[in-house]
Amino acid sequence: MTSHRNPIFVEDAEVIEHQAFPAAQYMLRLQAPQCAATARPGQFVHLQCDPQLPLRRPLSVLRAERDSGRIDVLYKVVGKGTALLSQRRPGETVSLLGPVGNGFTFDPGRPLKLLLGGGVGMPPMIFLADRLRSTSDLKAFVILDPRCHSPSIRDLHGSTSRACRRRLPPPCRCWRTGVSPRA
Numbered sequence: 687m688t689s690h691r692n693p694i695f696v697e698d699a700e701v702i703e704h705q706a707f708p709a710a711q712y713m714l715r716l717q718a719p720q721c722a723a724t725a726r727p728g729q730f731v732h733l734q735c736d737p738q739l740p741l742r743r744p745l746s747v748l749r750a751e752r753d754s755g756r757i758d759v760l761y762k763v764v765g766k767g768t769a770l771l772s773q774r775r776p777g778e779t780v781s782l783l784g785p786v787g788n789g790f791t792f793d794p795g796r797p798l799k800l801l802l803g804g805g806v807g808m809p810p811m812i813f814l815a816d817r818l819r820s821t822s823d824l825k826a827f828v829i830l831d832p833r834c835h836s837p838s839i840r841d842l843h844g845s846t847s848r849a850c851r852r853r854l855p856p857p858c859r860c861w862r863t864g865v866s867p868r869a
C-alpha cells in the first residue's frame with residue numbers, strides 16, 4: 687500500500703532565537719532542518735515544552751526555511767506548557783515532531799486567494815502568504831485579526847514585507863502580497 691503522507695520527523699531542535707512580544711506572545715526560531723525542508727503552510731509541529739512535561743503542545747509553523755533549516759512559531763502563553771516553553775533560551779534544545787497535518791491545497795482555477803486569520807490562526811496565514819508570494823503567481827489578500835496587541839507583520843518579517851494598514855475596523859490588519867484584489 688502506498689502512503690500519501692509525507693514523513694514526520696523527530697528532531698532535537700536547537701533554539702536559535704526566542705523573542706518576547708507584548709501580551710505574553712513569543713516568536714521561537716528553531717534549527718530543525720528535516721522539518722524545515724518539508725513543512726507546508728497549514729502544517730504544525732508538536733513541541734516538547736519541557737522535559738518534565740510528557741505531552742507535546744501543537745504550534746503552527748509560521749515560517750520554514752529549507753536553506754537555513756529553520757522553523758519559526760508564534761505562540762501565546764496560556765497555560766503550563768507554553769509558560770515552560772517561554773523559558774527556553776538560545777542554545778537549548780527542544781524536541782520537535784513534525785511537520786504534522788495536511789497543509790493547504792489550492793484550486794488553480796481561482797488565482798486570487800483571500801486569507802483570513804485570527805488569534806492563533808494567524809501564523810499559518812502568514813506562512814501561506816509568504817509561500818504564495820515567493821513560489822507562485824497566485825495573489826493573496828490577507829486579513830488578520832490579532833484579538834490582542836500582536837507582533838506586527840513588519841516585526842515578524844523585517845523590512846522585506848510590505849505591511850499596510852487599511853481602513854478596516856481595529857484590530858484587523860490587512861497585508862497585501864502581490865497586487866491588490868482590484869487588479
Ligand SMILES: Cc1cc2nc3c(=O)[nH]c(=O)nc-3n(C[C@H](O)[C@H](O)[C@H](O)COP(=O)(O)OP(=O)(O)OC[C@H]3O[C@@H](n4cnc5c(N)ncnc54)[C@H](O)[C@@H]3O)c2cc1C
Nearest residue numbers: 741742743744745746760761762764765766767768806809
Ligand atoms: C493544530 C494546532 C495549531 C496551533 N497553533 C498555535 C499557534 O501557532 N500559536 C499558539 O499560540 N497556539 C496554537 N495552538 C494552541 C496551542 O496548542 C495551545 O495554546 C497550547 O497547547 C496550550 O498549552 P498549555 O500547556 O500552555 O495550556 P494548558 O491550558 O495548560 O493546556 C491545554 C490543555 O490541553 C491539554 N493538552 C496540551 N497539549 C496536549 C496534547 N498534545 N495532547 C492532548 N492534550 C494536550 C493540556 O493537558 C491541557 O489540558 C494550536 C493548537 C492546535 C491544535
